[in-house]
Amino acid sequence: MTNKRARAADKAKRLHKKVKQTYRSAMPGQKRHRILIWAAFFVVAAILTVQILYPLDRALPLARMNGRWVGWQSETDLANQATLVFQRSKIKFIIGGKPSGVYTLSEAGADIKAEEMASRLANYPFWLRLVPFSIFWQLPNVQTLDLAFALPTLEVFAQKTSSQLSQPPINAGVAFKDGQLTAVNDMPGHLVSVQAIKNVLQTAKYSFAGMTELRIDAKLQEASRRSAAFASVRNQAEQALARPLTIRAADQTFAVGNAEKASWLEFGETTEGGTTLVINRQKLQSSIDNWSKAAGRPAGQTNINIENGREVSRTTGEKGSQIDAASIVQPVTDYLLRGQGSGVILAAMTDLEPSVIYNNRYTPTEDGLRAYVRDKARNGAWFSIRQLGGSGWSADADAEESVVSASTYKLFVAKRLFDEINAGGISWSDPMLDTTVSGCFDRMTIASTNPCAVAWLDRFGRQNLNDFVYRLGFSRAVTFTHAQATHVSAGDLTKFMVGLETGSLISGAQRERLLYSLSHHPYRYGIPTGSQAREVYDKVGFLWNYVHDTAIVRHPRGTYVMTIMTQGKSYAAIAAMTRDIERIMYP
Template sequence: MKLGKVDTAEIRRHMRWARHHSGRVARAVHRHGFSTRKRVIASLVVLAIVPIVLVQLFWSTTSLLPNTYVGSVNLSNMAKDEAVTKLNEAYEATKVPVYFSDSDEVAVQPTLGNLGYTIDNEARVDAYSYPFAMRLVPYSLFWYQFFMSKGNPQVARSDEALVSFVNERFGEDCEFEPVNGTVAYIDDELQAVEASRGGSCDPDEMLREFRGVGAQLDLAKITLTGTSTAPEVSTADAEAEYDRLVKQLGGGVVLMVEDKEQKIEKKVVEPWIEYSVVEGKLVAGINDEKAAAWLSDKYGEKYTWDAGTTTIHLVDYAEKSQDTGKSGSALNNVSTIGEIEKDLQGAQKTARLMIDSIAPAIEYTREYSPSNATLSAVIKKFASSHGGSYGVKMVELSGERRNAEYNSTKTFITASTYKMFVAYSVLLQIEKGAMHWTDRSAGGQTVSTCFDKMLKLSDNDCAVALFLKVSYPVVMADAHAIGATHTNFVRGKDLTSTAADEAHLLSLLYTGQILSQQASRDRWIETMKGNVYVSGIPTGIPGVVVADKVGFMDGLLHDAAIVYSKKGDYVLIIMTNGSSWGNIAALAKEIEAAR
């Protein structure tokens, strides 16, 4: 048995003295004629009593005796200051079992500390003494404490703290939700956390009952009039999950790094573990931030490097050569964390470090052949012989890959063709995750709905809402970044562009040189195929599929199209001021015939 804090060197000295003098006593017994049997008994008595009495005489006055208990709190052999701390904590952590009248299950168990109690056992413990007279009684060290008065603690209670706790935990109206049992990392270890029932009760009755609770280690239950609600996850469920998790986790998580097994130690993984409730069951998860920081620190340097750049050389939007850059590498912490979660959930026995290959960035160099004289002459002749001003650009995307133009760099107010640039910026935002199709836009409509209405119906409310959602500066910056540098969108001023810039935009769209996802490009083109205003280019080339966006405002009439001709696909932009839809249709017909 562990003894109190005594001077062991002093005890050893006295034990040697006791053994020496025990021998002298034994010899004295022999000289006085005691029988052999009596001499043995007397010697044993001396040897049994003297050492323990010496221990008792030198037992520290600042240590409690063995077998010292206050209620169920074991204070045996503790220094008094440590015993005070332990006893104070035990009182403040003592739970008050609260039941509701409709159930025989504990609803909640606040502690005395929760109820505003401050409990001090210093004077009480200091009064625990071991009198000198009792120290002389053999073996009193082990039984005197049973007869010693244990006294009572000094108690203070803050009613303000009690009311604050009740309002915060149960609400001012005593309407509170159940709390699920769970498993959590608390005080440097995983623990099963108790559940508690929700309920509805009389707040005045609750306060009255709590005020009547005494500062004791063993408390009687409180029963409140009211109804209670069971949690989805009980304490038993939490304890069962804790047992399963401990068994599953073992010494840690086995992580496959390339083709080698490594172990993430248990002490590393435990602080990451967080639980959620899914369909009434506890599901083990991982704190993304903590796990990602550790993974990056452990593996980031070895498995992360930047990708290079692939340069694609284009002539008239067609690839002629390519200089391929090196791929990069990056940890996929999200997927790795998912792997660890599956391991903790018991879905697999080994997790895998997920590493992504990063494709090199793509840059383009562009060259353009001189305009085709024949086709350009057709356009010029038509523009010269028909009223109004024209800006025209045609780019063949297959076959001979000719291009033709007339005043293609002339600046026009865009009317509604600016909506193509808005569409591009919206798709960029969606690909980045900064915007979603389900986000709300004009009049509560989704971005998806407004995107379609903007391109099919030329809906102005939707276009303006999306323009503002992305912002004017961003839309213009996106246009300039792809080479449409004569396109300018400044809020409060006319929105302007050129036939060349709009042809460049649609040529990049068709050839897949803008946007990172084919689904984005398909969505844009298919939506423009549904344009309802077809008096321009589609009328001039009947029977041919056209994906176009028109613009009309005052005397401005524009049509920007991808034409899917049997002779080969091409982009055709016709911007006019003071012309007509009939003239635009006629020009489209002449260009198609001349190809």
């Protein structure tokens, strides 16, 4: 045993000596040089350690978005920032160098791919992490918004916008100035095609500036009747102006001068295709309106006082009077263009009904609350309100109607996810996309981005999710299989939030986690802004021109749940309606 120990010790000494010799032969002779080498080794080792351990969901140190340094920020925070910019972003069409309309990106059918934008800023492949100092030359930079367009919504928007941006040509006309009859030049128009609008929207780069200018090449449209044809109608125009014209209305007499008569004349087309003069009805109507102001009598105003949707009193305004345009247009046309009839035209007067003003008042009662939401629902809104404390009021307006859900459907996805976790089929730490189930949940409920939610829809199955929510007692207004987009109703969202608040639908740690998400997202401009409550837990949805908010509101005078779904409105409008509703419930 002693000999074996001696041999082992001797072997160790020889190995140590060999290593020492190798080290001395490989290292510089001077000590300071050896220190520098060891220092470099530890620096490289430290850098590699940092690179390998750098979080997968954090922006790289030198990442920039919209010209700002965003290093170390989480993907969720970056997605939030991009989404907030998208909500405020607008587009302005430029045609022929002139601005011709401002629209929001949402109403054009755009939706932001915020999670993909954030992922680009955090992308750091593992093989690259093994390259020393590679973290310092990774300079991801996101300067434009990544968007996806819903083609059906884009088509509808392009059709509507095409008619708004296109301008028909204006035929030539005549004018009488300084005693001379002259031609008024025709004005070309332009046609903005549906396809041109779709192309420019889908290929443009959208900045973070809030307004993106989109230049469209419009097709020129010449007027069918040009000023060069003036010679052929000059004699007709001179005859029209030579005919004296007087309009008598009520107790007023209006002598029409040549300049005014000439302004009504424009070039038209005969049945044989030649050029003739016609009356421009719009310009003649402008003159009739001016005569009506002098000869007619303005109508009064009827005030109708309504309380809780029922009329309680009214003050009837007096009728006014105005010139009946039909008694003027044809006689003027026949006389000036064909010399038929009299040069003195007697205008008929017609009654002008008083304007009606509705003065709505809502009492601080359940009837008042219900009347308010019914009135607001007439103009693109859906309501469902339940008081869980206090008087226990309830109010609905079109609450059962199935509406495009936007992101509010993610509440039902969260419920299904919780059930899968409880059954042991999914764990919070399971990998998902480029993060974990836990990270995906935060992205879905806080950043309100779509990839994780869509991944769960694919995993659970859309029809299976329909069956799941129906078994829970929700109505068939909730559907994940609608051809356009997922749909929900205001009533079903309120039912969900009531179950969340009472713990009957979701309880324990999962309830607390969802409530945390609903109070820590950045989109707090609707119900939370309008309410006086300090504790508001809400889930918003915004898609195309739909803007929704469903919330648990822990008001100082009682907790209530409210869902406001809107189309063509804003979070500011939801906040204003929230203030009105709380003034009724808690005067």
